[in-house]
Amino acid sequence: MTQQGTERTGATGAQGEPLPVPDEIREAGRLAPDHWLGVVDPMWSGEGEPPEWVMVGRWRSGLDGEIEEWQDNPEYRPSPDALGWPEPEDEVDRAVQLAVTGYGPGEAVTRALLGREVAVLTSPEGGPLAAVTPDGTPAVPLFTSPVFLHTAGRLASELVAVDALVELVPAGHALYLNPSGPVSMTLELDAVREALRDAARRTDS
Template identity: 55%
Template sequence: AVIGQWRSDHAGEIVEWEDNPDYRPSPEAMGWPEPADEVDRAVQLATTGYGPAEDVTAALAGAEVAVPVTADGDPVSASAPDGTAVVPVYTSPRYLRGLGQLASVTLPLKELLARIPAGHSLCLNSSAPVSMVLTTEGLAEVLAETAEETTAPTL
């Protein structure tokens, strides 16, 4: 869809701009860089309405993530802008670099979920052009479904 159109009067003079209410800017139109990985691609597409949110959890289910840790090795707890308790996670070195020289560990999402403090969500790629907060319950459900699919007998 186009962003809008200029309207002209009966004499052909341009008189006003008319926005297209159905226009959805793509990630490229938003000026975002190429996605760093499949999770980042799914986040960009879901955020702009060009892909389903389920693709984010599906891509994340099979990913290894980096998580900043405390001196004791526990995941760092932070707060999202709305006050939600989160653990920041990163799927790409591009976004992890934003942490500077802070300690982090990389592990499969399934292992990380077992270490997340109660009541916390995950803040995905907080230094990316677009980030997403995901509940651990929703991710645990996707991981369980994925595990069932891979262990289901084939006929």
């Protein structure tokens, strides 16, 4: 098998300390001497052979079946659990966490938003407060959980249905989901409108 990435002879971690070898890996090594034994991120739930990006790394068993070394996978994308993010507050937060790490589709975020009421900060003139995201995108921040709203500070806010909110967002602005959460996401308004139209068509058919 072709070897890729950086090998650590003796299975040592980033600080030079030995990595703990799981019991199931030790047993697999005894059953399969002289092999690379891949470790998959526990959040991967797909079918068939796991893609390269969900492989955390791999252990090497020697000719005697004992584990000899560890090799990182430079293409690995850590899951929300691996990154230590807190449990999602709601289905939107869950979909965002999965989408930004590559473990779920971006379309799931817009689907999770449909039919919900969300909180928006109110501007002095009334209506949703507009802001700018870290990358400079004009956007309207919205909060799907009271936890994220309270984390944003003691500011005036109101609840609004998502289908009504898209009509209140200023032209050229996006939606900025849960900016005070562990991970946020910018959604183009056209994508939300299209998801609303699709939902309406399914209801009518």
